[in-house]
Amino acid sequence: MDQSGISSEDKVLLYCARKTMEENIKHKLIKTLNERLNWEYIAESSAIHHITPLLYWNLSRTDQGKNVPENVMAQFKKVYLETVGWNMIFYHELKEILRAFRNVRVPVICLKGIFLAEAIYKNTGLRSLNDIDLLIKDKDLHKIKKELSNLMYLPLDVYPTRWHEQWWTRLCEDAQVRYANLKRKFMLEVHWHIQPLSSPFKIDINTFWENAQPVTIGGAETMAFAPEDLFQHLCLHVYYHHAKGALRLKWCCDIAEVIRHYGEKIDWEYLVKSSKVYGTEEPMYRGLYLVKTYLGTPVPVHVLSDLNPGISCITFEDMFKKRLKSTKKKRSWRRTNYLNTLAEVDGTWNKMRILLKDIFPCRKFMIHHYSVKNKALVYGYYFLRLGIALQWALFIVWQMLLYPFEVGSRS
Numbered sequence: 001m002d003q004s005g006i007s008s009e010d011k012v013l014l015y016c017a018r019k020t021m022e023e024n025i026k027h028k029l030i031k032t033l034n035e036r037l038n039w040e041y042i043a044e045s046s047a048i049h050h051i052t053p054l055l056y057w058n059l060s061r062t063d064q065g066k067n068v069p070e071n072v073m074a075q076f077k078k079v080y081l082e083t084v085g086w087n088m089i090f091y092h093e094l095k096e097i098l099r100a101f102r103n104v105r106v107p108v109i110c111l112k113g114i115f116l117a118e119a120i121y122k123n124t125g126l127r128s129l130n131d132i133d134l135l136i137k138d139k140d141l142h143k144i145k146k147e148l149s150n151l152m153y154l155p156l157d158v159y160p161t162r163w164h165e166q167w168w169t170r171l172c173e174d175a176q177v178r179y180a181n182l183k184r185k186f187m188l189e190v191h192w193h194i195q196p197l198s199s200p201f202k203i204d205i206n207t208f209w210e211n212a213q214p215v216t217i218g219g220a221e222t223m224a225f226a227p228e229d230l231f232q233h234l235c236l237h238v239y240y241h242h243a244k245g246a247l248r249l250k251w252c253c254d255i256a257e258v259i260r261h262y263g264e265k266i267d268w269e270y271l272v273k274s275s276k277v278y279g280t281e282e283p284m285y286r287g288l289y290l291v292k293t294y295l296g297t298p299v300p301v302h303v304l305s306d307l308n309p310g311i312s313c314i315t316f317e318d319m320f321k322k323r324l325k326s327t328k329k330k331r332s333w334r335r336t337n338y339l340n341t342l343a344e345v346d347g348t349w350n351k352m353r354i355l356l357k358d359i360f361p362c363r364k365f366m367i368h369h370y371s372v373k374n375k376a377l378v379y380g381y382y383f384l385r386l387g388i389a390l391q392w393a394l395f396i397v398w399q400m401l402l403y404p405f406e407v408g409s410r411s
Contacts, residue, residue: 009045057080095218108223109136134189196240
C-alpha cells in the first residue's frame with residue numbers, strides 16, 4: 001500500500017475499506033488510532049464514500065472502544081444496523097421481481113450492489129444498496145412492463161412522444177429504464193447494456209451473456225457476470241464516475257473484494273485479452289491500479305504492465321479530497337452525444353420528427369418534467385424550452401469547432 005501524502009484520517013478509511021483485515025493492516029490501523037484524529041472528518045468522509053458499515057465492522061473488532069469516541073462508534077453502528085435492515089427488504093423485493101420476470105421467461109443478470117452484497121461480501125450489512133440494478137436483453141423490454149405494473153412499479157421516464165418510446169433503446173444515453181415503487185420507496189433500474197450510448201468502448205454485451213453464470217441471490221435463481229466480465233463492469237463504473245468527479249471508495253472496495261473472493265479462479269490472461277478487444281485498457285488499468293496501490297489488493301504485476309496504456313494515474317488522495325469538498329453531482333455535457341444517437345435513427349424525416357418533438361414535447365411530458373402545478377401555465381414553458389434548445393445548439397456548434405466530430409456506434 002502506498003501511504004505517501006495520505007493523512008492519518010484517510011489511512012483509517014483505507015485500512016477499514018475491506019471485509020477482512022490482514023494482520024499487517026490491523027497493526028497499522030491500531031498504530032494510527034493512537035494518534036489524535038479528526039473523527040468528524042472521518043465520519044463525514046465515510047458517509048460520502050458509503051463505507052460507514054465497513055468502518056463499524058472493522059473498528060468494533062480492532063479498537064474495542066479504546067480510541068474511537070463512543071458517540072462516533074454509536075453513529076457507525078446505527079448506520080450498519082440500518083443497512084442490514086434495508087438490505088433485507090431489498091432482497092425480498094428482488095425475489096418478487098425475479099419471480100415476475102421468470103413468469104414471462106425473461107432471463108436476468110443481477111448487477112452491482114444487489115449481487116455484490118450477498119455473493120461477494122457475504123454480509124449484506126457491509127455493502128449499502130441504493131436501488132436494484134438488473135440487466136435484461138433489449139428485446140425483452142416490452143415483456144416486463146405489465147409484470148412490474150402488477151408489483152406497483154411505475155416508469156419514471158415519460159417519453160416526449162410515441163416515437164421516442166419506439167426508438168428508446170437507441171436514444172437512451174444510459175441504456176436503462178427506471179422504475180419506482182412509490183409506496184415502498186424502491187428504485188429499480190433495468191439495463192440492456194453496461195455502457196452509455198456515447199461510450200467510445202466496444203463492449204460486446206452478447207459475450208457477457210454467453211459467459212454469465214447461474215447464482216442464487218436473495219433466495220431466487222438468477223445469473224451474474226463471469227469474474228472477468230464483472231471486472232470490466234466495475235472498472236468502467238469507476239472510470240465513468242471519476243470522469244464526472246464523483247469517485248466513491250465503495251466502488252474501489254467492490255473491485256478489491258471481487259479479486260479476493262475469486263482469487264486463483266480469475267483468468268487474468270482472458271481479462272487482458274478482452275480488454276484489448278473492447279478498448280478498455282485504460283479503465284481496467286486505472287481501476288486495478290487504484291485497488292492494488294491504495295488497498296493493497298493482490299493484482300499481478302504483469303497484468304498492470306500488459307494493460308498500461310501509457311497514462312499517469314492521478315493519486316487517490318487528490319481524488320479523495322476533491323470528492324470530499326463537494327457532495328453535489330456535477331452536470332456533465334456530452335458534446336456529440338445527441339447527434340451521435342440521432343444518427344442511429346433511420347431516415348431524415350424520423351430524425352427531424354424526433355428533434356422537433358424533443359424541443360416541443362407533448363403536454364403530459366411538460367407537466368411531468370417541469371412539475372407544473374397550474375396546468376394552464378404549461379404552454380409558457382415551451383418558450384423556456386425553445387430558449388434552452390437555442391443555447392444548446394450554439395454550445396454544440398462551438399464544441400464542433402473545437403473538436404472533430406465523429407459519429408460513433410457501439411456493439
